[in-house]
Amino acid sequence: MTDVLIILFDYSGTFAFSVSGALAAAEKKLDLFGALFLGFVTAIGGGTTRDMMIGNTPVSWLQDPVYFYLIVAAVALTFLFTNTILRFPKALFLFDTIGISVFTIIGIQKGLHAGIHPPLAVMMGILTAVMGGIIRDVLCNEIPLIFHREIYATACLAGGVFFVLFVFLNMPESFTALIAAGVIFTIRSLSVRKGWALPRFK
Amino acid sequence: MTDVLIILFDYSGTFAFSVSGALAAAEKKLDLFGALFLGFVTAIGGGTTRDMMIGNTPVSWLQDPVYFYLIVAAVALTFLFTNTILRFPKALFLFDTIGISVFTIIGIQKGLHAGIHPPLAVMMGILTAVMGGIIRDVLCNEIPLIFHREIYATACLAGGVFFVLFVFLNMPESFTALIAAGVIFTIRSLSVRKGWALPRFK
Amino acid sequence: MTDVLIILFDYSGTFAFSVSGALAAAEKKLDLFGALFLGFVTAIGGGTTRDMMIGNTPVSWLQDPVYFYLIVAAVALTFLFTNTILRFPKALFLFDTIGISVFTIIGIQKGLHAGIHPPLAVMMGILTAVMGGIIRDVLCNEIPLIFHREIYATACLAGGVFFVLFVFLNMPESFTALIAAGVIFTIRSLSVRKGWALPRFK
Numbered sequence: 315m316t317d318v319l320i321i322l323f324d325y326s327g328t329f330a331f332s333v334s335g336a337l338a339a340a341e342k343k344l345d346l347f348g349a350l351f352l353g354f355v356t357a358i359g360g361g362t363t364r365d366m367m368i369g370n371t372p373v374s375w376l377q378d379p380v381y382f383y384l385i386v387a388a389v390a391l392t393f394l395f396t397n398t399i400l401r402f403p404k405a406l407f408l409f410d411t412i413g414i415s416v417f418t419i420i421g422i423q424k425g426l427h428a429g430i431h432p433p434l435a436v437m438m439g440i441l442t443a444v445m446g447g448i449i450r451d452v453l454c455n456e457i458p459l460i461f462h463r464e465i466y467a468t469a470c471l472a473g474g475v476f477f478v479l480f481v482f483l484n485m486p487e488s489f490t491a492l493i494a495a496g497v498i499f500t501i502r503s504l505s506v507r508k509g510w511a512l513p514r515f516k
Numbered sequence: 517m518t519d520v521l522i523i524l525f526d527y528s529g530t531f532a533f534s535v536s537g538a539l540a541a542a543e544k545k546l547d548l549f550g551a552l553f554l555g556f557v558t559a560i561g562g563g564t565t566r567d568m569m570i571g572n573t574p575v576s577w578l579q580d581p582v583y584f585y586l587i588v589a590a591v592a593l594t595f596l597f598t599n600t601i602l603r604f605p606k607a608l609f610l611f612d613t614i615g616i617s618v619f620t621i622i623g624i625q626k627g628l629h630a631g632i633h634p635p636l637a638v639m640m641g642i643l644t645a646v647m648g649g650i651i652r653d654v655l656c657n658e659i660p661l662i663f664h665r666e667i668y669a670t671a672c673l674a675g676g677v678f679f680v681l682f683v684f685l686n687m688p689e690s691f692t693a694l695i696a697a698g699v700i701f702t703i704r705s706l707s708v709r710k711g712w713a714l715p716r717f718k
Numbered sequence: 719m720t721d722v723l724i725i726l727f728d729y730s731g732t733f734a735f736s737v738s739g740a741l742a743a744a745e746k747k748l749d750l751f752g753a754l755f756l757g758f759v760t761a762i763g764g765g766t767t768r769d770m771m772i773g774n775t776p777v778s779w780l781q782d783p784v785y786f787y788l789i790v791a792a793v794a795l796t797f798l799f800t801n802t803i804l805r806f807p808k809a810l811f812l813f814d815t816i817g818i819s820v821f822t823i824i825g826i827q828k829g830l831h832a833g834i835h836p837p838l839a840v841m842m843g844i845l846t847a848v849m850g851g852i853i854r855d856v857l858c859n860e861i862p863l864i865f866h867r868e869i870y871a872t873a874c875l876a877g878g879v880f881f882v883l884f885v886f887l888n889m890p891e892s893f894t895a896l897i898a899a900g901v902i903f904t905i906r907s908l909s910v911r912k913g914w915a916l917p918r919f920k
Contacts, residue, residue: 339663339717340717342659342663342664343664343716343717344659344663344664344716344717345663345664345665345713345714345715345716345717346714346715346716347662347663347669347670347714348660348662348663348664349717351650351663352663362569366568366569366770366775367766367770367775367776367777367780368775368776368777368780369571369773369775369776371568371569371570371571372569372570372571372630372631372632373569373570376569376570376632376633376636376640379633379635379636382633382635382636382639393715393717396717428776429776430776430780431780431783431786433783433786434780434783434786437786438780448755448857452654452856452857452859453650453654453659453660453663454659455654455657455658455659455859456859457746457748457857457858457859458752458857460751460752461743461746461748461749461751461752461755461756461857462746462747462748462749462752463749467751468751511749512749512750512751513749513750513797514747514748514749514750515743515744515747515748515749515753515797515800541865541919542919544861544865544866545866545918545919546861546865546866546918546919547865547866547867547915547916547917547918547919548916548917548918549864549865549871549872549916550862550864550865550866551919553852553865554865564771568770568771571773573770573771573772573773574771574772574773574832574833574834575771575772578771578772578834578835578838578842581835581837581838584835584837584838584841595917595919598919654856655852655856655861655862655865656861657856657859657860657861
């Protein structure tokens, strides 16, 4: 049951990330190929980097075709209805936040299962959540947004540490995963509402 | 016989892609190291990304030293005879088009042999053809050309779908590979002559 | 004994590369997450790319947590004492040069142990030394410094060829590694003092 929820959240996040990639293409007035490429890279860039680093190959999305069809659908819809989608920023924010929460926890699980030192597994989780957006920004010739305007790395870190601790206390993993994703979701939502930010270089 | 042809085409494409990388370095007034790095990345970036994603390691060009010597020769020639080479754009276009045609088919074959879902194998083929040029453009601090001026992704897609269909109809693989590469070559050549382009965001 | 020295040099280099990543973040006025990300990428980008290409996974730094703590410490110190660190450019140069010397040799060793053609193993060594800085520059939206102002690729090449030759002459590997790293260190230091540079496109 909790596993089904996690898969549903994973798909929602993939969808939201693809839309965000396609919207970046819209902003740069790219063509349909650019939109597809950016949609894919944003959605699967984090998990792909993680899988290549821990040696989990073929990488996850090559083993479950659902991602492929989800991303193509998300990009096509964004291409056809760009303006409509831009009118619902709160829905996008909701799916995006669900996405990073679940991506982080899935990334940590894959790291732990590969036998990686727990703090490094937390890093793999954060990488899963942030790397797609970073590659998207680099391909659009921008300094990654997340480097100068904290978006969600801290929330991922907090939820990730929580998850690892409770797994080590032998809590049931998939239930803990859901709670930890909820922690990330909550911190992230609060931080946007309150305008929390990380310190910057002076 | 057909296999030998495919290898020859693969080498021609590698050579042309290396020249294109070195020419990008020339345009940015880089030094010899920059030219070598861009030559390598353009020539082997696509196949390397594909191999790392499907877990085919060490990646292909590390297993066949011919690529290494071809790329070094192509970059050295481009460095020494930049202006002469720029006088033959049609020859460059020819080799480049041979290259992407063969790179696409080889990429699909490696994907299918790794047991990947056929539409995803076609994506691996397109990735093999386009990723080198994308990394080259990112390293030169440009938005990848292929994102806003369709070059060959559609041709690769058409030839790739053709190839996968005929392989599934049990046609002999290496013969079908040659025909499919020919399809890509033809569509690509026509699209340049006729000025075909993908729709863009408005 | 020589092995311990190599590990110590490897850690020094990792530290120096992390500082260089964090300083790049300081220059662009990024936040703490940006500094950490750039510190990590600069320090482990080269080895990670190499490991993913030769199939040595999980990549090295995921198998030895010392790197993680070293990098976090280096970035934290740079964040807190940016101006103090900038007052000691010679110390930074020293550690950085130790780093690239050792990174090159370690990269070649991993390539040779993976059974790769020796000239390609030398390339893996150079990649280990240069790729972190290249990714750092791309993430900062700059054309990589090393592409237009030769920094150390030639020194890495010379020391790398030396190393491979002596290994093939059956010299004891870890002793030869130290000498070869010394060759790189010396050439690199001399080239900076004398202003040596590679030829550029005209």
